[in-house]
Amino acid sequence: MLLRQMKYFKAVVDHKNFYDAAEACNISQSAISQQIKALEDELGVLLLRRHNRTFSLTEAGELFYRKSTIILSDVNVLLSDIRRQVQHKDESLRIGYPVNFADEQIINSVSVFKKRYPDAVLELESGNHERLYELLKTGKVDIAINDQRRAFSDDYLNIELTAFPLSVEISMYHPYATLDVVEIEDLKNFPCILIADKSQEDTEFTYYHDIIGFVGDFIFARNLNEARLMVTSGKGIMPVEGRVTVPNISSTVKRLSLLKNGQIINRKYCAFSKKSPTGYNVLEFIEELKKQFQNQ
Structure with a gap:
């Protein structure tokens, strides 16, 4: 009974009222109120101070809420582990994503999916184009979110997500920081910072140069944070995919639209997976990706 009462108490605190908490727990408002009162009687302490239609937590209530949150989480993990062991059910989804992708659609998709399927085990791995292609080809990821550099293969599901303009990030103290757009040829005097493993440097150089x-x-960085530090310190400029206006971009970095002969350079992004995917709800995750990119 105590675990159920913990759940009810946490719901009341989370929803900040008894009515919504009762709805979430599928019981009546009077029943959840009685359960909280019974819990207080059993503990011998007051957890909530009632104020007409509102309430506040007592010191004991704050402690009980923190501990209940941890205990309920531990119980859910235990139950998930037992179900997976008994049912031999693999609820993992392995996702590969571009190391220099700097927008929030992938993060939002992961968040929505995890909320919908809290027992799902999401494994994420970043890489450049060739690395992601290899991970998908060898079955090490279920979904590869990647820019399209090859013709579509009939061996895979090829789901177009969006076409993003190629932008460039520069330091706020860069000579071009007052500009909003820049021609690629006007960047010839500034080193181009690319994100790639040692083994992929030649491939990335060939693509971005040729x-x-x-x-x-x-010059090369191994991850996005390292590359942004290089940009901020004035070591060079970094090409990135994504919108020019990004709410959470660092205040030390500015993003410019990148032009080539006066034209925006668009990069098509897709979700790729095997035609008979084995990962947990692969197609549903791809649908969420499509929705997030459509709402960009």
């Missing part, structure tokens, strides 16, 4: 058209020096 296909995109960067002609200055190139």
